Amino acid sequence: MSATYTAAATLPEALAALASGARPVAGGTDLVVGARQGKAPLPDSLVAIHGLAELRGIAETGGGGLRIGALVSHADLVAHPAVRERYTALADASAIVGSHATRHVGTLGGNVMNASPAMETGGPLICFGAEAVLVSESGERRVAVADLLTGPGRTAARPDELLVAIELPAAAGGSCYARLEYRRQMEIAVVGATCAVTLEGARIGSARVAITALTPRIVRVPDAESALAGGDGGAGAVQAAGDAAAAAAQPISDVRASADYRRAMAAVIARRAVTAAIARARGSSDSVPIPASPALHGADRD
Ligand SMILES: Cc1cc2nc3c(=O)[nH]c(=O)nc-3n(C[C@H](O)[C@H](O)[C@H](O)COP(=O)(O)OP(=O)(O)OC[C@H]3O[C@@H](n4cnc5c(N)ncnc54)[C@H](O)[C@@H]3O)c2cc1C
Structure with a gap:
């Protein structure tokens, strides 16, 4: 239990509470659920910001x-x-x-x-x-x-x-976030990857690739981006981008996956995100989110 809980009615009220040491709570699905699960106790002072x-x-x-x-x-x-x-x-x-x-x-x-x-x-x-x-x-x-x-x-x-x-900022082209998950709901990413590309005619103009759950903080992967930028977006470039994502990974082993499995899956999931981002930039209307199963998606059948 927090010693003090207030609900801010105005932004200045919330900022004053933070200045005197309160932690904000929005939906509470991390903070409160985490406390109930014993991950960390609730802070001594909470200010609710939902209003x-x-x-x-x-x-x-x-x-x-x-x-x-x-x-x-x-x-x-x-x-x-x-x-x-x-x-x-x-x-x-x-x-x-x-x-x-x-x-x-x-x-x-x-x-x-x-x-x-x-x-x-x-x-x-x-x-x-x-x-x-x-x-x-x-x-x-x-x-x-x-x-x-x-x-x-x-x-x-x-x-x-x-x-x-x-x-x-303004965005053009196509993008996709894909994750490896053991089930579709109530899950967090075992491995995740994002790709955003722009097109210059039939070629890839710019590319951004980031990896999730593979490094202590989510980072972009410059080698994956340069494997894509300026190219035709074909299988070779997609493969190189996936390999670069795996090379950039510093995965941990935990109850959900070993480091080796995470690294191997980094390449697969990055290829899936890249393939869908390029397809979307070229006009495909993949569902949101893309199907979890590569067999359904058809982007990567490893
Ligand atoms: C069953 C379940 C499944 C989940 N699945 C996923 C999942 O698949 N993927 C995923 O990414 N997350 C998942 N989560 C985590 C969580 O739902 C999300 O991270 C959610 O977006 C947190 O938002 P919140 O408003 O509930 O945050 P809160 O719990 O209110 O706050 C989270 C943290 O952010 C701080 N904070 C909140 N708002 C602000 C603000 N405006 N300014 C400064 N600090 C702030 C709080 O002080 C706290 O430290 C799951 C949680 C549960 C309970």
């Missing part, structure tokens, strides 16, 4: 991007047409978080600030060049999500800073 209207909503930005409030749920992300069409990998990621209940209560801000190396939205946000908008009593600052995530459960945000929104 802050400023942290809700998805809006177009002037530059053709999107501003997504920190309290936007995974269910709302999956349902949003602009997210599905322009930032499809993010829709893929939110679509496989937990269960229907988890997706309705769990927020994008909570997923990011929990900073699990296995969380779904990190890879897509990093590949899209997303920025976190952090606010405290001393003002606002922006940090690239790639720099915000500093390690397992750690971020570059100060304890007095609240994540109010994630901003995505």
